[in-house]
Amino acid sequence: MSTSLAITGAGGRMGRRLLALALEQPERFAVAAALESAQSPLLQQDIGGLAGTNPTGIMVSSVLTGQPQVMIDFSAPVATRQFIPLCVKHGINMVIGTTGLNAADQQLIDEAGKTIAIMQATNTSLGITLLLDVVAKVAQQLGDDYDIEIAETHHNLKKDAPSGTALSLAEAICRSTGKDLQRDVVHGREGANCLRQRGQIGMHALRMGDVVGDHVVHFGTAGERLEFRHVASTRDTFVRGALKAAQFIAQARPGRYTMRDVLGL
Numbered sequence: 242m243s244t245s246l247a248i249t250g251a252g253g254r255m256g257r258r259l260l261a262l263a264l265e266q267p268e269r270f271a272v273a274a275a276l277e278s279a280q281s282p283l284l285q286q287d288i289g290g291l292a293g294t295n296p297t298g299i300m301v302s303s304v305l306t307g308q309p310q311v312m313i314d315f316s317a318p319v320a321t322r323q324f325i326p327l328c329v330k331h332g333i334n335m336v337i338g339t340t341g342l343n344a345a346d347q348q349l350i351d352e353a354g355k356t357i358a359i360m361q362a363t364n365t366s367l368g369i370t371l372l373l374d375v376v377a378k379v380a381q382q383l384g385d386d387y388d389i390e391i392a393e394t395h396h397n398l399k400k401d402a403p404s405g406t407a408l409s410l411a412e413a414i415c416r417s418t419g420k421d422l423q424r425d426v427v428h429g430r431e432g433a434n435c436l437r438q439r440g441q442i443g444m445h446a447l448r449m450g451d452v453v454g455d456h457v458v459h460f461g462t463a464g465e466r467l468e469f470r471h472v473a474s475t476r477d478t479f480v481r482g483a484l485k486a487a488q489f490i491a492q493a494r495p496g497r498y499t500m501r502d503v504l505g506l
């Protein structure tokens with residue numbers, strides 16, 4: 242039985258690829274709705290055009306129609322804040338990949354999780370999901386004798402920095418080592434007195450060209466350095482993970498989930 246989907250930001254980079262890969266697998270997915278803002282010039286266009294496939298008869302809309310099982314949302318925080326109560330109202334489970342969400346947004350997701358199933362991830366790559374586990378365990382074992390630096394690179398149109406994935410890596414390390422994300426993470430360095438403090442986690446963001454996503458976690462001490470790197474060369478990496486998450490969340494009970502749950506970790 243296929244999983245019926247509503248895809249937000251249908252005209253965006255992720256939205257178009259979600260449509261394309263979902264339409265390629267009709268035995269697994271059925272696109273019930275494709276949403277864009279009320280001001281979008283794409284309204285009433287067939288989603289086949291956005292996905293690079295034949296016409297489907299499904300048009301881009303600013304209004305949710307039908308009763309999809311899962312909404313996949315890779316939009317913007319201001320839009321996600323509107324989609325969450327909409328899904329709660331209609332009993333639609335959610336996969337949220339929007340980055341740049343604040344503490345109030347997280348509380349909104351927590352509250353919604355009492356009614357619907359929500360899988361939220363800053364990165365839906367299966368590789369990143371495993372990397373989060375790895376760097377947390379390494380940081381715990383090595384301790385503060387090893388300096389930790391996180392560097393992330395993305396395309397020059399990305400708005401938020403550091404990336405949600407870089408923050409997730411820092412959060413995973415903090416949880417495993419008893420550190421505090423606000424207190425112990427230093428974002429960039431500038432000035433005459435930037436001597437590194439023991440136990441700090443450095444965070445650095447680069448923006449250039451068309452880089453899809455490149456994350457490196459460095460562990461360095463006198464005499465050796467370990468580097469754990471994840472490179473995404475196509476957005477389809479995230480799309481496949483999001484679709485896998487949609488299949489999982491369609492059958493899940495109300496609650497808040499992560500990609501770890503999707504992989505059964």
